[in-house]
Amino acid sequence: MLxxxxxxxxxxxxxxxxxxxxxxLSAAISIKERFPRKRILVLERGLLPAGASTRxxxxxxxxxxxxxxxxxxxxxxxxxxNLVQMRKKGLQLLRSxxxxxxxxxxxxxSYELISEAEISALQxxxxxxxxxxxxxxxxxxxxxxxxxxxxxxxxxxVRHLVKNNFxxxxxxxxxxxxLIDLAFERxxxxxxxxxVTSFEEDATQVHVTVNNSLVFSAGQLAICTNAFTTDFLPxxxxxxxxxxxxxxxxxxxxxxxxxxxxxxxxxYFRELNGRVLFGGGRNLDFSxxxxxxxxxxxxxxxxxxxxxxxxxxxxHPFVIxxxxxxxxxxxxxxxxxxxxxxxxxxxxxxxxxxGIAIGSEAGRLLAALMHE
Numbered sequence: 104m105l106x107x108x109x110x111x112x113x114x115x116x117x118x119x120x121x122x123x124x125x126x127x128l129s130a131a132i133s134i135k136e137r138f139p140r141k142r143i144l145v146l147e148r149g150l151l152p153a154g155a156s157t158r159x160x161x162x163x164x165x166x167x168x169x170x171x172x173x174x175x176x177x178x179x180x181x182x183x184x185n186l187v188q189m190r191k192k193g194l195q196l197l198r199s200x201x202x203x204x205x206x207x208x209x210x211x212x213s214y215e216l217i218s219e220a221e222i223s224a225l226q227x228x229x230x231x232x233x234x235x236x237x238x239x240x241x242x243x244x245x246x247x248x249x250x251x252x253x254x255x256x257x258x259x260x261v262r263h264l265v266k267n268n269f270x271x272x273x274x275x276x277x278x279x280x281x282l283i284d285l286a287f288e289r290x291x292x293x294x295x296x297x298x299v300t301s302f303e304e305d306a307t308q309v310h311v312t313v314n315n316s317l318v319f320s321a322g323q324l325a326i327c328t329n330a331f332t333t334d335f336l337p338x339x340x341x342x343x344x345x346x347x348x349x350x351x352x353x354x355x356x357x358x359x360x361x362x363x364x365x366x367x368x369x370x371y372f373r374e375l376n377g378r379v380l381f382g383g384g385r386n387l388d389f390s391x392x393x394x395x396x397x398x399x400x401x402x403x404x405x406x407x408x409x410x411x412x413x414x415x416x417x418x419h420p421f422v423i424x425x426x427x428x429x430x431x432x433x434x435x436x437x438x439x440x441x442x443x444x445x446x447x448x449x450x451x452x453x454x455x456x457x458g459i460a461i462g463s464e465a466g467r468l469l470a471a472l473m474h475e
Contacts, residue, residue, distance in 0.1 A: 105317075116144045116292075118473070119311055119321040121335075123147035123293055124156030125458050126451050127327035128282040129466025132200070135289045137470060143291045144319065146311070148298040153397075154329050155458055157279050158429030160348060160371055160382050162362055163197075163208065163271035164460050165190045167215040168244050169224050170368035171231055178436055180234060186437060188238045190457055193464035194271070197278075200285070200463065206278040210271035214247060216256065216365035216414070217263035225263060239269055255358040257417045272362045272373060273459070302335070302448075309447050323473055325449045327466075330395060330432035332452045336444070340434040341453050345392045347403050348382035350375065350425040351411075357419065365414075368456075372415060378424065381411050399428050431456040441468045449473050 105114075118134055120127045123145050131143050151157060165187050166174070174183045198208060217224065225246075232242040247266040251258060286293060297313045302324060304310075309324040326332055330343035354377060362373040370383035384403040385392045391400070404426060411421065434440070437455040444450050451469040454461055 114317075114319050115142075116319065116321040117141040118143045118323045118325065119309070119319060120145045120325040120327055121299055121311075122152075122154070122327035122329065122331075123283075123295070124152045124154050124327065124329065125279070125282065125462035126329065126454065126465050126469075127325070128279075128286050129197075129200075129463045130325055130327060130451055130469045131286055131291045131466075132282070132289060133467045133470035134473065135291055137474060139289075144321070145286065145291060145293045146297045146299055146313065146319075147293065147295045150295050152279060153430075154331065155346065155429040155431050155454075155456075156462075157275055158348070158427055159275055159346070159459060160362075160373060160380055161273050161275040161278075162213075162371060162373070162459065163194050163210070163273055164213075164368075164457060165194075165239075165243070165267070165269055167213070167267060167364040167368050168228060168231060168265050169215065169217075169221055169366070170364070172224055172227060173367045174437060178438075182436070182438065184234060184238065187235055189439075189464050190460035191238060191269075193461040194459075196463040196467060197459070201278060201281045205281045207274040208271055209273070210269070211361055213267045213270040213272075213362040213364060214250070214254075215265045215267065216261045216363060217265060218260065218365070219262050222262060225265070228265070241268060243267060243269060253358060255416070255418055257414050260414045270362065275459075278459075299335070304445060304447050323447050323449065325451065325469060325473065326444070327451050327469070329452050329454055329458070330430045332432070332450070336450075339440065339450070339452070341432050341440075342393050342434065343395045344385055344431040344433050344456065345394050345396065345428050346382055346431055346456070347384060347392075347399050347407065347428045348380060348426065349404060349407055349411075349423050350381075351379045351421040352424040353377035354379065354416070354419050354421055370410065372411075379411065379415065379421070381407055381415065383407070395430050397428050397430065399426050431458070439465050441465050441472065443472060
């Protein structure tokens with residue numbers, strides 16, 4: 104049973120946010136910047152942020168050439184431009200808020216490996232550069248074939264190399280640690296181990312039940328739980344997508360640094376302190392990977408190892424040191440959902456695998472929406 108004092112002073116807030124990932128923390132910080140006196144509570148069901156915010160590859164992406172071409176097959180040109188612009192704005196906000204040093208941010212561009220079957224994409228590179236010209240400081244993509252041999256990739260599997268001139272990399276753990284620290288510094292409360300079992304909206308408040316027992320209340324509720332949102336709102340157009348990752352032990356003489364993509368962004372790898380971090384393969388089994396199960400699958404892990412051996416490191420033996428999975432959220436297109444659900448409940452979900460890039464901007468837009 105709760106005491107009188109607890110009921111009076113410890114359960115009531117101006118805003119409650121569900122999810123302490125990059126979107127939830129960014130939204131909470133944006134709200135606090137607008138309204139410093141508001142009492143804000145962030146609830147996280149895990150002891151650490153679950154989902155994808157701390158389980159990704161640390162790519163600061165605007166999109167590879169073949170990925171953007173695939174987007175153009177499913178979205179209008181203006182929607183694609185708007186999405187790339189949102190990624191750019193999100194990264195700018197993240198960098199200004201955190202500082203590059205506090206998350207080891209480096210913007211040295213990225214490279215996309217082009218296979219024989221994808222050579223036709225190169226004919227559209229100038230058109231894509233022109234499409235994005237007004238929102239980037241220069242051409243997004245350029246050829247980098249001269250680096251294939253130096254990077255040590257299989258020349259039979261990698262026919263061309265395209266450089267994306269405006270992507271970056273960062274340390275995911277440091278990024279999230281700094282966002283948590285910033286939230287605490289601004290007086291935002293974060294409670295972990297709090298599984299929200301239900302919430303109910305009335306004329307003046309939203310009542311949020313945690314762990315089937317404790318009830319918090321607030322004037323507004325923001326749901327920032329990405330792929331897990333359908334646990335509360337099953338009608339929302341969200342499908343989970345598991346992203347699996349492996350990391351090698353340090354590799355002597357590793358010939359490349361930086362970040363890399365191939366196959367429409369479904370595969371991605373980077374050098375990490377002399378190791379190779381490699382992830383992806385969701386397209387090998389879309390239905391099987393549409394899950395919120397955080398475990399890894401033998402099939403996809405073996406598939407990643409095979410590509411590591413035959414494409415990325417054909418001349419270097421390696422040992423796998425670590426494996427994990429994170430859960431992303433997708434829908435019928437890649438547009439995130441940032442909107443009012445009801446008078447007092449709001450959503451910022453479905454980051455489309457681009458949470459690092461768009462999470463801060465999604466949080467800022469959510470904060471603006473909640474106080475229009």
